[in-house]
Amino acid sequence: MRWLAACLALIPGAALAHASERMVILTLPTGWYMLGAGIAVALTALAGLMAGRLPGFRARVLFERRAILSRTTISWLAAFAFWSLIATGIWGTRDPLGNLLPLTVWTVLWVGLTLASILFGNLWRDIEPWTGPARTIRHLMARTGNVGLSHLCHWPAVAGYLGFAWFEIVSLSPADPLDLARVAAGYYLLILALAVLEGEDWLERGEFMTVYFAMVSRIAPFWAEHEETRVKTMAGLPGAQILRLPPLTPSAIAFVTLVLASVSFDGLTETFWWLARLGINPLEFPGRSAVLGVNSAALLAFWTVSAALILGAIRAGLPHETFRQGVGAVMLSFLPIAAGYHVAHYFIALLTNGQYAIAALNDPFGRGWQLLGLPDHWVSFGFLTTHSGVQMIWMAQFAVILGAHLLAVLLNLKLTERFPEADGVRAHLPMTLLMIAYTVFGLWLLSSPTAG
């Protein structure tokens, strides 16, 4: 790399700006929005404290029906779809925005399914590809025992998510169809083997996608509750599910802080501010290979700092004797923030790469098909350069970030009601300050200048 760095330092050439929504957003008065959001969070906390009465967050059954297909059957279908996508990644087009594997993983699942799950509950449960095959294989092997993986709680999922975040944010070619196919296939086989050894129920503890979607879907206003052959469709205020959850275990706390930190870090690494810290000119960003090492270390450091800040704020708010039992409950109030950050951060990717995903369905094998009847040049990004388009995107992101934090503040007030020994103002001040800071930081990430 040294010779390359030397070349780059010496050789001028084309440095080309390009249109991005940041160009327009820098002309918007985003500072006032940040100030307003911070004040709104503070006032909500204050009002909640003074009101003495908080929303009930009750849940109710909308309707109940029989399950149409067994979970095993659905999961086998999902496994078939998964391997079809792997085949597409290996033998399909090399273009990551034309190949359905990267489009499905990074846009449809990671962004689209998260958004859908935040609205309609844990949809991953209905499409995860391991339960059926693991159950069948265990049945064929007449295996009923386990190897004790469940004692590791959520730690395997934490490790899985960390690897996933590194692959997405730091590694050189996460969207390359062949690279992604190899990684996804390897991960699938590893998890399948572990699920066969331990039992498919372990997935809910140890597989990071399963844990992730279960967590973010807890803020959904609609969700399903499954029994043997029946499905109840439920409704309630966002957060209604969260208040019915048991306190998070230490490994689950680690998982939530990692989700929060990784999305923030993804945004941070693209900012001028971060690149300036690394001594890199953002106008000629030399590519991921130049920051691979430093961003790998920084991802871990950022997670550590984020976790320390969150736990520190909880610790500062709870009496010493209450902290151990209270931290797992209070951490639940961060689930809306994790979900909100994710939606806001990936919103533009959904609007842009989502078009490529639809276009790829229109012509999945690059044969000139028109399965969906889309015209030529259907993919279009003009909205990223118009004042009105960028204003609408910013407003949506602002609403999501602010809404997530207001919900988090309310949930925090509600959850700390469980600990009467926690004095009102003292208990809530550190957390409220952290929520304000997180709100402003989230909006700053979305509006500050970035490379690319």
Next chain:
Amino acid sequence: MANKSTPLNPTRRSVLTGMAAGGALLTTGLGARFAQAQSSEPIRIGFQLHRTGIGASYGRWYERTATAALNVLNEGGGINGRPVELVFEDDGTDPKRGAEVVEKLTTQSNCDLVMGTLFSHVVIGSAPRAGELKVPYLVCSEGHHVASGMLNRWTMQPGITDVKSQVQGMAPFVTSNLGKKITMIFPDFAFGHDHRDYFTAAVAAQGGEVIKHIAIPPTETSFTRYFPQIPSDTDVIYHVMVGPAVLTFVKELGEFYGSGARPQLFGFIDSLEAVDINSPGLEFLDGSHFWEGHPRYKQADASEHEAFYRAAVGVDDNGASVSDPADIATYAHMFSTWETLFVIKHAMEAAGYQGPADRQKIVEAIEAMTDFAEGQAHPQGPKTFNGKTHQTFGLQSITKVEGGKLVRVHQTTMEDGFYPDEVDYTTMSF
């Protein structure tokens, strides 16, 4: 490993339905067109695409333009009677991946050559690998790195002029028509330094003077505090700001001068490539001048080839996508992929190219080229190719913002962009 597509003409929907790349071409009635070839194997051209990373916005239009050119090429009988495929591979706008992509395209995808790279650092990171693999590497970068002599015999830039030539070509117009006392505002890194050095020298040669250089740190996002440095006797402000703060730069410059008198403004369209010139905040640019490699707005005297090119790529008369008037093309640069593809066609045909064993002949054939006439293969205009420096030279346009459009007021001569050779690649070994 499949390529993305090999659509054959602008009405590909009707032609291509159900057709696979490669062998299936012969089942669609197009086989006769390619029947004269000694081999019916498709020619595979690797395209190093900035699909992700900071070059992605350019990559989108480069892919679209190259695909349109491919349609036209195949409709006209392909190369040497053989159909042509483009194999797009993402380099992440990263030089390390760029070198890997060159290797993948050459050794795994069995491409006959590699083309299409835009960003200079990726070109510089990839070219050595192309040299090691002995595969022709045709870049569309406009950097001076090819003609400067720092690359190798296998790397060529036949489809777009380099920045040194472009900047030098602007000087006579600026000093003759806008003024002789010039203040330059540029980002303080290599790109800006290029402009500073080339333009300052070119202006001096024309009897003008750059009276002030204002270098802006690359991470700067507010510029008001720099404007008082502009000398009051400045005739022309030459600006080449790039990055996400460009709209802010123009807006603040407008606020600095208000409605009072201001110097003439001259800029490079690189600042506003893919940005609507009528965006809020850009009103201050009304009446100012720009360099454009290829005028975004269709000019009154546009050739039939220009009209054909726009229709094939799907760009309207305002330089926007035909499917979205707000989606502005990277029009000043993307023609280079189109023209490069046709240079490849002519080179392969001149060399009697049969397969990878003939790769050296492609380089030699291009080195032997001297002129490209304006036409369907070269819609941007005529060019002179310098086989020794592997660099093409062409006509540059100076446009003026009038009535919300960029209207050409001057076109340089070929000679305006010439400079003494800095290398003779033909003396280097393969």
